[in-house]
Amino acid sequence: MVQIGMLHYMYLAVIVFILIMMIYKKDIVLPCLIGIGIIGYIATGNVLNSVQIIYKALVVSAREFIEIIVIISLISAMSKSLRDIRADEFMVKPMKKFMTNPTLSFFILGFTMLIVSWFIWPTPAVAFIGTIMVPAALKSGLPAIWVAVTLNLFGNGMALSSDFFIQAAPAITSKALGINNPFYLIKASLLLWSVMSISTIVSSFIMMKRDIIKSPKEKLKEVNEVRNVLVKISTKIIAVVTPLIFIMDIFLIYKFKLKGAEATSLIGGTAVIVTVVVSIIKYSFKRALGEVAGSIKDGFIFGMKVFAPVIIIGAFFFLGSKETALQILGKGAGSTGILSDVGLYVSQRFPINKVSVIIMQSSISALLGVGGSGFSGLPLIGTLAQVFSSSININKEGLAALGQIITIWVGGGTIIPWSLVPIAAICDVQPFELAKKNLIPVFIGVICTIITAIIFL
Template identity: 30%
Template sequence: MGQHITITAAHWVYLAGVAAIVLTMILRANVVVPSIVATFLVALAWTHNPVSAFGSIFNASFVAAKELFNIFLVIALVTALLNALKTLRSDVRMIEPFRAIIKNGHTAFFVLAAVTYVISLFFWPTPAVPLVAAVLLPAAIVAGLPPLAGAMAIAIAGQGMALSSDYVIGVAPGISAKAAGEAISAAAVADRALVLSLITGGIALTLAYFSIRKLIQKPSESLLESWQAQSGNGDLARFEAAGSFDKAEIARGTGYDGSLTDGVQLCKELSAVELRRIGWSKLFAIATPLAFASVIAVMVLPKLGTGLPDLKGGDAAALVGGMAAILMICATFAADGPWRSLEVAAEHVTAGFVFAFRAMGSVLPIAGFFFTGAGGDLAASILNVPTGQAPSLLFDLVQSGQALIPNNHVFVAFGVLIVGMVTGIDGSGFSGLPLTGALSGALGPTVGFNITTLCAIGQMGAIWTGGGTLMAWSSLIAVAGFARVPVLDAVRALTLPVLAGLVVSTVCAVLFWN
């Protein structure tokens, strides 16, 4: 602590780069270009070598790609599995039985939330939203649930609870942990984020339910007819260009158009499966959730004192990806036969990689910039200098400004939460994780706060805000579009429940995990 820290021009350039990226996020523009420019300027200021500075642009994204490729691979394999299940209509069969337990609007609210949460944990909210909206939302509306209430349940459970922990696929905790430093475990961040997401979501769902319970009506087919008669509200076109990511693609690039609005149409959809495939369709509708449930058990049971070996490093991601790959191959074999499945399975994997890079590719230059300031081997590889000469720019800045940082853990926790929420304003959710992770890694040791907990707090702020609960130009627009409600009405209805949940979960994190 007594070591003198010299702040160089590179430190100030790095700080200016962080400020520029945050400002760009606030203005809802894409931060890839500012990240690339900032990486170049930081490298130039540190090495004084234009050749190395130009090379750092490539090195930053390349290093980030190497560190995060396991995430891309898991996304690709899980997406490939989902595409294989769609061929058999097994994805529809997985949730179709839940229509039978929707008896009234009260049960409908919680059934929508529960099913959305589980599907989103396995496949992300992108396919979960249209699937639930097509199969379960019409039944919920018949049961008396207002469309706005359905949109709230889906958004909180999917874009909020499931995506903010991202416990199964592990994209968010992987980015947060890697940005915080090599000593931070993605599995540990995922564990903390899971509990915080459940606290936040539990508070948000409870407040949302009490805010709409008096609007729930008696079951009636006329409610569905009125809902079906509503035309699009134009929000998709109005917000299409807003934010740093094309959220319209989320609403359009789905396998369902919302047409499964009654039992007859649902039966027609399922009967479209060829007779020889029906058995396989039912089998994979059962086998897929059971397989992923076993994966969850392997991940969770060691933490409950069962004596089972804990998964280390990237073992959890490898298990999820391997399970998805085997299920995808088996489902493709069942749907297309032994010979044609060789080609179709490869097409599913290719489509999975296309989706993975479309969804997460722009994160690489952003992560690369923050890795530049993290020090150690990552910064050395980017700046092309020996490891001992690589600067820890962000850590140095925090250390030098330690006197200005209140040594109050509540202040620090809510500061990281607010930073995460600010980065979520651009409507992506994930683009701010390199910043919140790096900031947690620098602030934690300085103020004596658990780094893993800080990472999880920042992750909550970024994803609950930008992932699709508080920003009209986020993927919330897809939820509102399928529910046929104005997206701004959804934002207004969700703001108080979500903010209350984030405050409570952050306080719990300070009290119990610091």
């Protein structure tokens, strides 16, 4: 019979405090650091050891995330190189001729954002395609606010919550879930992701059509047209070859059944090669010696800026998982995983079933997303799925996928205003207005996904 004590109660108290801070839109990095120190002291009874545990927790967390940080950084560096030679404009320019009405613009802009975001993440993708396709979408009659909604839901929602190719989100969740291969999580997420995506996009499209019918003469915002200047032949070649190379990567991943780190390595290596080739073409080999270093450095600055808070937040939540708790706390109290102990304790004393577990997982996931960073809650999501699945007969990969989808849709940048600023700025709309438009479709999607999980998990 599992027993819980002061260590467990304090850990839960810190989690509750963190959730309250999220609800009030406060940063949770400091509470996580303080929480690690408190838990370290209770577990060891030694001030010196508790100070060391703070550092150990950050190192363990960084070690868990390092592969993800590297791939994101390399892809960001490649994106910057392509922008420098204006290959990004040429790559998406042909799409503009097909955007002739609001409906076509909604789906063409959306699926372009989805595909590009799968390979370079939504934040770089906004800069990658936003300034090229937004003017065409506006001219077709799609209001600026719905241009922003389209980019947001397809990019920060559909692409980021699935992350099929870069596999950053599945890798984080899988680590906490206790499985080494993110492919199993991705496979389990397909049905839930499809339900969430389709229900949200369809709801949003219906609302968009209703708005246009109600306000057909609404004055559309204009943005600057893309400069019509001569593009070098080498730029055109790069613009054509780069997508083809990544399409080839997809084929190779499928053909040789590359999964997890192997698939990520292929994408990352390709990004490095493209970055180097682009730099040589633009600057010549001699100047490229320095320019490549600059691009890579900029990429890692972006990667660390995104993941620095995730490392700290993850360090606290990794205390709840058995594998990482042992590395951080050493053998002794808490090394079996604090949340694991609590989950087993609850399951032994209180009746739980599939429906209650799914509702709890979904509610916690939504609260974690309120912090505005869908990724920071993924370690806890994976840990909870592992705990719940050890107590009842439920698919742990599916339960973790449910939490990942809800957390990222909420916190990855669809209904949290302060995380909507990049897209809102490109489309010249207010972040709070964008969040308001997203709220109902995302809520409908979450409800549909929870119902699907109850039926099929």
